[in-house]
Amino acid sequence: MLVFHVDANSAYLSWTAAALLEDGYDVDLRTIPSAIAGDPNNRHGIILTKSIPAKKYGIMTGESLMEARKKCPGLIVHPPDYDLYLDCSEAMYSILYEYTPQIQRYSVDENFCDMSRCPEAVRDPVGVANEIKERIKHELGFTVNIGIGNNKLCAKMAGELKKPDMIHTLWPEEIEDKLWPLPVRELFMVGRATEKKLKKFGINTIGDLAKAQPEFLKGFLHSHGILVHQYANGIDNTEVTVNDEVMQKGLGNGLTYAYDLQTAEEIAKELLALCERVGARLRRKKCAAGLVTVHLRSSDLRGYSHQLKLPGHIGTTDEIFETAKALASEMWRGEPIRAMSVSVSEFCREDEVQLSMFDKTGREKNERLDHTVDNIRKIFGERSIFRGTFANLDISPIQGGVNDGNYLMMGGFKT
Amino acid sequence: MKIVAKPIKTLAVFQYDDGTPMPYKFKIKGGGSDPEEETTVTVGNILRCDRTRIAGKESIVYHCQSFIGDMEKRYELKYIIPECRWVLYKM
Structure with missing residues (x-):
């Protein structure tokens, strides 16, 4: 097997930098201390990625914006733009697709390409890697690292050796020296x-x-x-799996709130807003779930979770919400809640759900209602229709999720 | 040439064969002393047009030449396809 691991260097930052340069921004973010971070006013002020000059100040991914600014007062901060990142990821994928259709999109900025059936690459792997790297640099405006190996593991380890804008090989005979x-x-x-x-x-x-x-x-x-x-020892026998063939095992939705949730009613409403998206994602996958998990984190940042294995499978927002609400009220100790998440797993196909004698009446009606609501939201936007319980409230009727959940980082991919 | 990326109002014609939009005339603000005043430029000569995908945004870049005032100048216009937007890209 011949595998290329193609990884965009400081992806979010270089994608934002490339887009800004195109818009006439006068400096390249990659050459100054800069970072991509959430909006500090919205409590999401966490460094998502930083430039190489910012790294020299000791700024680390995941630390708060406040800490980062203490280390480097002149730090230039830009917010993330997930639509842009999705476009960049797609553009990178489309270039790679010209060389091989066997591509595993490992994350928004990382791809494994099985080049075994590309004769040119087999003959001269470094030459082809160089061509891909230069094409991405000139056509898309950002740099990548390409790791070349006989399997996914070696390719990935080779790609991590030295950054940015480099090509490395890790053949079996090089493992001892390089790895x-x-x-x-x-x-x-x-x-x-x-x-x-x-x-x-x-x-x-x-x-x-x-x-x-x-x-x-x-x-x-x-x-x-x-x-x-x-x-x-450089041994890895896993195949490069094209994403369409990847079986997703679970999905979820969570949010850290800008304020603490104090009452059971508040928790239930926010939980419903989370379940709306979990339900929609589950139905988009044409699946039903057999396990529901709720995770709560209190304001002192201690987290705990509860899960329930259901006797059958569920797919409607109402059913997910009922189960999640029961789980939350069972474990909630009355303290202020800062973050919550709802996830579902143990999928089966939506059209293979075993009906039971004990199903609630009106289940089919609810299923039809959910599908109709999903379609309305798809056509007219997700805020076009929402539950009456959210009317005249500050709570957003559908919560969590990046880029409508249709985002590589979240386990989905553009279809 | 330097990237300016200034928005422009554009009149374009579409090619017979593949329907590629070609700029014909454009208006740009702030050419003179008044920042609100619009200057109209007729695109004299399109030397080349290239499709680009910088930062994943599909665009067409036109290398043009026109008389602006009494001077002949080279500049680049850009049509950003997903946003259906024209800019004076480089000058």
Whole structure:
């Protein structure tokens, strides 16, 4: 197999920078300390991505805008523009599609391309990668890193080696020189917790991990130990799966509120607004769910969740809301709530739902109603019709979601 | 030439074969001393037009040449397809 991993460098920032330059903005955000962050007035002031000059000030992704401004007072901040990012991602995909149809869209800015059936690429992988990289730079105005390997893991690790605007290979014979000296944390699937455990046993580099006995790793990391041991040796047998073939296992919707929710009534209303979108997404996938989970986070940022396995499958907003409400009231301890999420999983196809003797009456009517409402919203906009309970309230009738949920980052893709 | 990206009011003709819009005349604000005053420019010569996709936005860039006042000048106009919008792109 020949796999390319194509990753946009500081995607959000360089996409915003490219768009601003086209609009006559006089500086390139990529060359000054700058960041993309949510609106600070709306409590979403978190650094989503930063430029390389901003990195030198110690600004990290995920920290608050206030902290970042303390480190670098002159930081230029721009809000995210998800429509633009979707366009950029699509444009990048369309260039890659000219070379191979076997593309796995791993996230909004990352793609795995199976180039095995592209004779040109097999003959000269670096040459073709270079052509793709330069085409993206000139035609789309941003830079990418391309990692080349015999499998997805090697391609991804190669892509991470040195940024930006570079091409790296990681062939089996290069693993020892290029991969093994890196700290173990750099390896795909080794997170903070795994790193801590490995370090306790003196495993500091990827090479240490590769040379460790798999049985020994299994002792304290279980099956994950075997996986990371294989990865450290550059072994990965997974195929490049085209996204249409990916089976989504669950979906959800959550929101951190700008104020604390104090009463059961308030919680129920906000929960309904979240369920509206969960229901719509579920129906768009033509699925019904067998498990509902509600997660609450109180104002002191402690979170807890409850889930319920249903005897059958549900698909209407009303049913999801009823279940979510019951779960929330069961676990809520009366403290102010800062964030909530509702998710559903254990899908089956909408047209394969087993009817039951104990179904509530009016279920079919509700299903028809939901489908009609979904269609009205699709044609006339999602605020065109909403429940009477939200009339004359400050609460938005449909909440959460980025870009109507039709966004790669959220597990969806443009259809 | 420098990117200016100033919005313009444009009159365009569409090609016979593929329907590509070609700028014919445009109006731009702030040419003289009054910032609200509009200057009209007739597009004299379109030297080349290219389709671009910078930052994922499909656009057509026209390399033009016209008499503005009594000077012949080179400039670029851009039609941003998804937004159906014309700008004086570079001057």
